[in-house]
Amino acid sequence: xxxxxxxxxxxxxxxxxxxxxxKPEFTRAYWCGTSHESDWQAGSEWRIMIPDGRVGDGGxxxxxxxxxxxxLSWRNEFMPELxxxxxxxxxxxxxxxxxxxxxxxxxxxERDNSKLIDGVSNGWPAILSSLKTxxxxxxxxxxxxxxxxxx
Amino acid sequence: MTxxxxxxxxxVIYIATTPEKLWAALTSSEFTRRYFFxxxxxxxxxxxxxxxxxxxxxxxxxxxxxxxxxxxxKLVVSWNVDWAPEKLPEAxxxxxxxxxxxxxxRLTMTEAHPAPIPAYLLEGGRKGWPMILSALKSLLxxxxxxxxxxxxxxxxxxx
Numbered sequence: 001x002x003x004x005x006x007x008x009x010x011x012x013x014x015x016x017x018x019x020x021x022x023k024p025e026f027t028r029a030y031w032c033g034t035s036h037e038s039d040w041q042a043g044s045e046w047r048i049m050i051p052d053g054r055v056g057d058g059g060x061x062x063x064x065x066x067x068x069x070x071x072l073s074w075r076n077e078f079m080p081e082l083x084x085x086x087x088x089x090x091x092x093x094x095x096x097x098x099x100x101x102x103x104x105x106x107x108x109x110e111r112d113n114s115k116l117i118d119g120v121s122n123g124w125p126a127i128l129s130s131l132k133t134x135x136x137x138x139x140x141x142x143x144x145x146x147x148x149x150x151x
Numbered sequence: 152m153t154x155x156x157x158x159x160x161x162x163v164i165y166i167a168t169t170p171e172k173l174w175a176a177l178t179s180s181e182f183t184r185r186y187f188f189x190x191x192x193x194x195x196x197x198x199x200x201x202x203x204x205x206x207x208x209x210x211x212x213x214x215x216x217x218x219x220x221x222x223x224x225k226l227v228v229s230w231n232v233d234w235a236p237e238k239l240p241e242a243x244x245x246x247x248x249x250x251x252x253x254x255x256x257r258l259t260m261t262e263a264h265p266a267p268i269p270a271y272l273l274e275g276g277r278k279g280w281p282m283i284l285s286a287l288k289s290l291l292x293x294x295x296x297x298x299x300x301x302x303x304x305x306x307x308x309x310x
Contacts, residue, residue: 142253
């Protein structure tokens, strides 16, 4: 089993956070220029589109409760070594705490020493830090505002 | 039988600030009382010096020694919880500050446990750091901290 958990507290509302996680006009700003595509219904497919047209990651929506909970099957699609590991599972939980919203992202996979989970363990803190900055200040971190060169 | 562990906690957060401002926020009470559950800090932050974290009512929460101090890049302190009824083994907390360009700094907080401690107590740190460091980031980026209710100290399972 490989597992990564990240918790962040954001001054926002559950609905604004939900929109930021699911709508391409927001994901482009803080998630390295990517757009997220799905009709966001249980059983539907979802995918992350890289700005040059490649599919970054994709899978199915396993569970969806807007503004509360989203569970995705998740496979990397553009790095052969990671794609070969197959599907992981990502869970997003949104809860109101005081005047903030707690976002818990759990990304896990059955296999031990997963390279995908190792990779997302580095990626999630940067993307979720930038998401928090965007929701609280209106502008995401420059660090995650565009797709990295040579990736 | 209480479950024991030496597993540490690592939390990474990216903040739109400078290493100097982040260092000041970690080491001065005017900042810590706004993001660290109203607590203040006392130390000259020199290697070998004592440091402590004080509760709003004046009691000492945590005390220890500055193990490494390289402003504004790295701070390592020993961490002894002062109020627990039984003495807990010492933890070591490190803050590493790396400027990444584009006005962004990466903060890596590591809470290490050289000696085994009860697993349920570790839960406290694991839940607390995201609250503290999320509030620190908001304070530095927006000038306003977050209003997160102070969590209750962890209880031993079954009690």
